[in-house]
Amino acid sequence: MKKICAFLILILPTFIYAAEYPYFMKSTKALGMGNAHYTINSDQYSAFYNPAGLAFNKDSRVDILNPQFDMGKNAMDFYRDAKDTDWESESEIAKLIRDNIGEYQHAGVSLFPAYYNKNFMIGVFGNARLNAVPRNKVYPNIETEFFVDRGITAGFAGKFLNNDSLSLGANVKLIERESLVETYTAADLAKDDFDQIIEDDLESGTGILGDIGAIYEMKSLPMNPRLGTAVNNIGSTDFGDAKDMKTTLTLSASISPQILFFESDIVIDYVDVTKAYDQDDDLGKRIHVGAELRPTNLQFFALRAGINQGYPTFGASLDFNILKIDYAYYIEEVGAYAGQWDDERHMLQVTLGF
Numbered sequence: 001m002k003k004i005c006a007f008l009i010l011i012l013p014t015f016i017y018a019a020e021y022p023y024f025m026k027s028t029k030a031l032g033m034g035n036a037h038y039t040i041n042s043d044q045y046s047a048f049y050n051p052a053g054l055a056f057n058k059d060s061r062v063d064i065l066n067p068q069f070d071m072g073k074n075a076m077d078f079y080r081d082a083k084d085t086d087w088e089s090e091s092e093i094a095k096l097i098r099d100n101i102g103e104y105q106h107a108g109v110s111l112f113p114a115y116y117n118k119n120f121m122i123g124v125f126g127n128a129r130l131n132a133v134p135r136n137k138v139y140p141n142i143e144t145e146f147f148v149d150r151g152i153t154a155g156f157a158g159k160f161l162n163n164d165s166l167s168l169g170a171n172v173k174l175i176e177r178e179s180l181v182e183t184y185t186a187a188d189l190a191k192d193d194f195d196q197i198i199e200d201d202l203e204s205g206t207g208i209l210g211d212i213g214a215i216y217e218m219k220s221l222p223m224n225p226r227l228g229t230a231v232n233n234i235g236s237t238d239f240g241d242a243k244d245m246k247t248t249l250t251l252s253a254s255i256s257p258q259i260l261f262f263e264s265d266i267v268i269d270y271v272d273v274t275k276a277y278d279q280d281d282d283l284g285k286r287i288h289v290g291a292e293l294r295p296t297n298l299q300f301f302a303l304r305a306g307i308n309q310g311y312p313t314f315g316a317s318l319d320f321n322i323l324k325i326d327y328a329y330y331i332e333e334v335g336a337y338a339g340q341w342d343d344e345r346h347m348l349q350v351t352l353g354f
Contacts, residue, residue, distance in 0.1 A: 020334045021285070022245060022277060024048055024149050024175065025110060025127055028068055028349040032315015032328035033290025034306020036267040038252035039215050039228035040292075044114035044123045047153040050213035050230040050252070051121075051169030054157035060117035066324075066351035070129070072106035072332075073344040087190070094186035097140035104334050104343045105132045119157055121171070126150040131334070141185045147243070151175035155211075167215040178204045179243050207237025209245065228252040246276040262293045284338025285309045304328070310338035324351040 027045040030037035037045075041053035044063065078100055086092045107130055114123025132144040155171025180201050188197060213230035229252065233245045254267040269288040275281055290306030290313070304315035311331035318325045328347040335341030 020131065020332060021271075022243070024173070024245070025112060025125055026070075026347075028326040028328050028347050029292075029304070029315065029317065030290075031308070031330045031347055032304035032306070032313060032317075032326070033267065033292055034288045034308040034313050035330070036252070036269040036288040036290035036306055038213070038230055038250050038267070038269050039226040039254040040256075040265045040267055044112055044116050044121050044153075046116075046121060046157075046169065046213075047123070047155055047171045047173060047211065048232075050215065050228055050250075051155040051171040051211050052157050052167040052213035052215045052228065052230070054116065054119060054121055054155055054169050055159050055167035055215070057116060057118045060115070061353060062115045063113050063123075063351050063353040066112055066349060066353070068110045068112070068347065068349040070106070070108040070110075070345060070347045072104065073346070074100070074103040075105045075107045078103070078105055090186050090190040093189050094140040097134040097142060097186055098137050100134045101137055103134065104341065105134075106130070106332070106343055106345060120155070122152075122154040124150075124152050135183075139185065141183050142189075143183050144180065146180040148178040149175060163219060165217045165219055167217075168213070170210065170212045172208065172210045175207050175209065175237070176204070177207070177237075177239050177243070178202050179239075181243075203240065203243075205237060205239035207235070207239055207245075209233045209235045209237065223255040223257040226252075226254045226256075228254075248272040248276050249274050258296075259293070261296050263296055264291060264293050266291045282337035285333050309333040311342055322352065322354055324353070325349070326351070 025045065025048045027037060030049065038050040041049045042056040046053040081096055081099060085096050108128060110127035112123055112125040114121060128148045130144065130146045132142050134142045151174050153171055153173040155169060157167060157169030160166045160168060180198065182201050188194065191197065211230060211232045211234065213228065215226055215228040218225045230250050232248050234247050237244050251270045251273055252267065254265055256265050267290050271286045271288060288308055290304065293303045295301060300319045302317045306313045308330050313328065313330040315328035326349045330345055332343045332345060334343050
């Protein structure tokens with residue numbers, strides 16, 4: 001058990017000094033298209049983007065099992081090095097840290113089984129993620145930030161005005177959070193009671209947060225332009241040292257042109273307009289652009305691409321109704337501004353439902 005905990009601390013969630021944008025859950029589909037999703041989302045992930053998107057669901061669906069795996073390239077390289085490390089030896093752990101100095105490590109896993117239809121969604125979610133950065137060749141240590149979020153969410157949405165051009169939605173999330181923000185030395189990681197050290201360092205809290213959103217469709221215009229907005233994480237929490245979340249405002253716009261034999265969506269999001277978070281004070285970190293292409297006669301297949309915080313992303317999905325497979329390659333900015341410190345990642349999600 002100690003080896004497992006030590007490995008997780010070294011390769012999983014976000015850093016004390018780094019500036020990754022805080023979140024509860026992310027959509028694999030959205031990340032494939034630059035994490036731009038606020039005017040086209042229509043599944044359970046509306047609860048973490050724009051709940052007005054629920055109004056665009058055409059059918060009812062139950063996702064029974066949908067594990068999502070997220071890992072950075074640096075973490076994959078670290079894992080290969082870690083397999084040959086003696087976790088009882090301080091010197092070997094110190095060497096492992098020195099060999100990976102300054103390399104941002106990220107990994108995570110989540111589940112979000114849910115039921116959703118045209119106007120309603122309810123689901124339970126869980127997400128564990130870890131980021132870590134090895135530091136200091138003279139006195140090797142690793143700065144870590146670890147989150148475990150779990151809870152239940154439910155949302156409603158509807159269409160209004162004479163031609164159903166205005167969609168409004170809202171949802172509520174009941175959340176329990178555990179987090180850890182600490183620096184561990186090689187000596188700490190080699191201790192027999194390292195499991196207990198982690199347990200003592202974990203902080204916990206609960207919260208009730210809501211989201212509201214709107215999407216306006218200009219149906220009389222070509223390519224069905226949409227304008228959207230969402231206010232996320234409204235309410236109060238008792239997370240305390242487990243890290244509170246701030247209320248944010250996002251603006252979004254999209255079009256859906258027919259391109260030859262493809263249906264498409266093209267989206268741009270401007271996240272955290274009011275700069276609630278220091279992590280995204282830079283304009284480049286708050287801009288997300290993406291596109292999705294679907295062959296008109298092959299609706300089970302989709303290709304995605306985008307720009308996430310100035311970096312390219314791409315993704316793809318196969319949807320056989322009972323079985324869905326989604327993949328996304330993306331780069332996350334973990335520095336204070338776009339272009340400072342990038343972390344290359346892969347996300348895979350397999351969904352069973354009907």
